[in-house]
Amino acid sequence: MKWFGKKTNNAVSVAAPISGKVVPLSEVPDEAFAQGLMGDGVAIEPSDGLVIAPFDGTVSHLIDTHHALIIEHSSGLQLLIHVGINTVALNGDGFKAHVKTGNSFKAGQTLLECDLDKIRSAGYPVVTPIIVANEDGAEKVESTYKTVKAGDPDTITVVMKT
Amino acid sequence: MVEKSYVVANPTGIHARPAKKIVEAAKLCEGTVHIEKGGRKVSAKSLVNVLSIGAKQNDTVTVSADGEKAEAAVDAIGAVLASAEAE
Secondary structure (H helix, E strand, O other), X not given: OHHHXXXXXXXXXXXXXXXXXXXXXXXXXXXXXXXXXXXXXXEEEEOOOEEEOXXXXXXXXXXXXXXXXXXXXXXXXXXXXXXXXOHHHHOOOOEEEOOOOOOEEOOOOEEEEEOHHHHHHOOOOOOEEEEEOOOOXXXXXXXXXXXXXXXXXXXXXXXXXX | OEEEEEEOOOOOOOOHHHHHXXXXXXXXXXXXXXXXXXXXXXXXXXXXXXXXXXXXXXXXXXXXXXXXXXXXXXXXXXXXXXXXXXX
């Protein structure tokens, strides 16, 4: 379909799941994320703790400490949204999940509510990696490093492997 | 088939990062690699699946693999499960 411009059929457009500044993964203060060992993606330095659904989809897995979840788009794309670094250690303190594993959601719906001040005062970075979690990864992940508002369309484009 | 059981040592359980290490270890083996806890058996090559078994500290997890390098994959996954490194 030509009117989608240079986008190919297997490109998935992802809105910003959280407000803040989009940064490369290499700026995440954690080796596993920064070196891409966790997968391709980008990170957002959040200015607000509300994580919303960046597309219509389902919750593949909500980590029981509510600091991260994997969501799935109808194309099969699975995205890991991981709020903060080493925040598993907070054991859920400062995180409120609005969805459960298996739930369907609409774009814009609240997924997680995170108390950024609480996370920061506990000594953890709040930067939030957004990572392709599919077994085969992605062909590429494109984004513009700029300030975004949660729900801004086309913040991240993921080209799936065919 | 290679099958071994391990006790999860990580105090924060198998969350995102250790789960990813397990997925990478599973990819050492070209064949099927499974991870099982409490009767729930899933492919260890998918991050979502590995997270979905919800393994916590002191849980017993069974890892099995078939095919070339099955032993290497199982041992590598076992090393992640048995690592007490809190991360």
